[in-house]
Amino acid sequence: xxxxxxxxxxxxxxxxxxxxxxxxxxxxxxxxxxxxxxxxxxxxxxxxxxxxxxxxxxxxxxxxxxxxxxxxxxxxxxxxxxxxxxxxxxxxxxxxxxxxxxxxxxxxxxxxxxxxxxxxxxxxxxxxxxxxxxxxxxxxxxxxxxxxxxxxxxxxxxxxxxxxxxxxxxxxxxxxxxxxxxxxxxxxxxxxxxxxxxxxxxxxxxxxxxxxxxxx
Amino acid sequence: xxxxxxxxxxxxxxxxxxxxxxxxxxxxxxxxxxxxxxxxxxxxxxxxxxxxxxxxxxxxxxxxxxxxxxxxxxxxxxxxxxxxxxxxxxxxxxxxxxxxxxxxxxxxxxxxxxxxxxxxxxxxxxxxxxxxxxxxxxxxxxxxxxxxxxxxxxxxxxxxxxxxxxxxxxxxxxxxxxxxxxxxxxxxxxxxxxxxxxxxxxxxxxxxxxxxxxxxxxxxxxxxxxxxxxxxxxxxxxxxxxxxxxxxxxxxxxxxxxxxxxxxxxxxxxxxxxxxxxxxxxxxx
Numbered sequence: 001x002x003x004x005x006x007x008x009x010x011x012x013x014x015x016x017x018x019x020x021x022x023x024x025x026x027x028x029x030x031x032x033x034x035x036x037x038x039x040x041x042x043x044x045x046x047x048x049x050x051x052x053x054x055x056x057x058x059x060x061x062x063x064x065x066x067x068x069x070x071x072x073x074x075x076x077x078x079x080x081x082x083x084x085x086x087x088x089x090x091x092x093x094x095x096x097x098x099x100x101x102x103x104x105x106x107x108x109x110x111x112x113x114x115x116x117x118x119x120x121x122x123x124x125x126x127x128x129x130x131x132x133x134x135x136x137x138x139x140x141x142x143x144x145x146x147x148x149x150x151x152x153x154x155x156x157x158x159x160x161x162x163x164x165x166x167x168x169x170x171x172x173x174x175x176x177x178x179x180x181x182x183x184x185x186x187x188x189x190x191x192x193x194x195x196x197x198x199x200x201x202x203x204x205x206x207x208x209x210x211x212x213x214x215x216x
Numbered sequence: 217x218x219x220x221x222x223x224x225x226x227x228x229x230x231x232x233x234x235x236x237x238x239x240x241x242x243x244x245x246x247x248x249x250x251x252x253x254x255x256x257x258x259x260x261x262x263x264x265x266x267x268x269x270x271x272x273x274x275x276x277x278x279x280x281x282x283x284x285x286x287x288x289x290x291x292x293x294x295x296x297x298x299x300x301x302x303x304x305x306x307x308x309x310x311x312x313x314x315x316x317x318x319x320x321x322x323x324x325x326x327x328x329x330x331x332x333x334x335x336x337x338x339x340x341x342x343x344x345x346x347x348x349x350x351x352x353x354x355x356x357x358x359x360x361x362x363x364x365x366x367x368x369x370x371x372x373x374x375x376x377x378x379x380x381x382x383x384x385x386x387x388x389x390x391x392x393x394x395x396x397x398x399x400x401x402x403x404x405x406x407x408x409x410x411x412x413x414x415x416x417x418x419x420x421x422x423x424x425x426x427x428x429x430x431x432x433x434x435x436x437x438x439x440x441x442x443x444x445x446x447x448x449x450x451x452x453x454x455x456x457x458x459x460x461x462x463x464x465x466x467x468x469x470x471x472x473x474x475x476x477x478x479x480x481x482x483x484x485x486x487x488x489x490x491x492x493x494x495x496x497x498x499x500x501x
Contacts, residue, residue, distance in 0.1 A: 051421065071426045078423030089418055105221040106424040154423070 001025050001158055001189045002048060007057030009043055017043050020214050021057070030180075030190040030205030039210050041193035042086050045162045048191070049083055050074050062157060079107055082151030086162040088143045090135040090150075096142075097122065097131040100150045107154065121149035124179060140167035148176065152183070159183075161192035177204060218428050226435025233408055237440055240404035244444020244484070245451065247393045247400070248477050252452035254389045255476050256459075258382055259469045265375050269344045274337040274352065275366040280305070282361035284333045290359065291335060296343030296352050303334045332363065346372055394484055397444075401437045401488025408436060409492065430493045437489025438482055445481030449474060 002025035009018040017040040025031050035041050046052040047059055050066045059066045064077055090099045097118050104114035122131050125145040135143050144167055165173040181204055184190050209216045230237045278284055284302035291300045308331040313320040343352060353365045419429055456468045
């Protein structure tokens, strides 16, 4: 599902963030990559998603070499992926509902299908009553849940999560993990990064650590 | 293909796109009004040319004593001839007297009528060119009794030259104002893209196809061209109403002007926005 081979990333002029990263995430796997702030987790996530190019190494996602993809091929690959960014990234002037349904419509879903899926995922996240609120009227945790609902509404084969629960309390985090656990059980692959070592005791899946020496 | 999304986004860009889309449509209206005015002038002149051409006649002069009436049935069968009529020497003299007016008495000093009988021929539109007229002239000369065939070649040539110059001017104007319109749409589309850069990037990150992201901007350009053409149609029609007071008998070619303005508006809008989105880069670091 995800294969990284000797991946490194250096930002000009010589800021080396990642070096010699090797990773193999199998189908229906659930992997947590933990690491300190600034270690390069988000950069790695962006490399996997095709937002950043690696300076060296090979990146393969769903069997495709991400660096070699054209604009159209990359868009086609991203349709099969779901992502929650660390900085959430919602349409500021659109409601929570629009934030999900507009993306589904842009991806080719019919109007009613998009609205139905949107309502379903907002309900799952416990956000039905906040559906018509814009992001600036929501708390950071609620915005994280909207972003997660948007990612899941795409019915992705691989879900990428960058610090997805950083603003949620333990009870909400457990609820989200329960939903994700069910989806993982149904076959969805999940790759998540987090710096919160304190949640280790209840995180499901395989736990890896990102260190300056690589992934352990 | 998310055609519903594309159309909705294109409409949203135009109708809610701050003032830039409306400013572009207004500039389009001015630019297309110039195109419309030139087109209107061309149609006026084409009408005028047609009027003159319809009055164009070929005159076949016959030898004295030839019976013109006998030749009429054969001449009217010739290709390019709509109708023909015989003019006897006496009729020709009477017309000449009328044309001379007060000086007609000068003709009294003549012992005999010097004017020959003739046949006047009206032509089909296809035969109003120099080449076709020469072909007809050759055929007419084959008839016995025909002394000379007279055609006002200068008039035909002048009209054709005039039309050629007019169409050349039209093409030049179309090129110049078309370039301006394309430039305006390009700038408006680029502003629109810059204004929505963050939204575009977010859609792109969600896996929306590049075509789905770009096409709404082309639709916005088409809207600008179309609404500009609607306004310019009104302006050109108003100017026609004013001109028709000065120029009697001129008509407004409703469909032709509508097609020209809408066609130019959509074409310029399409080219302008198409060129702008060519520079539409999707980020990848």
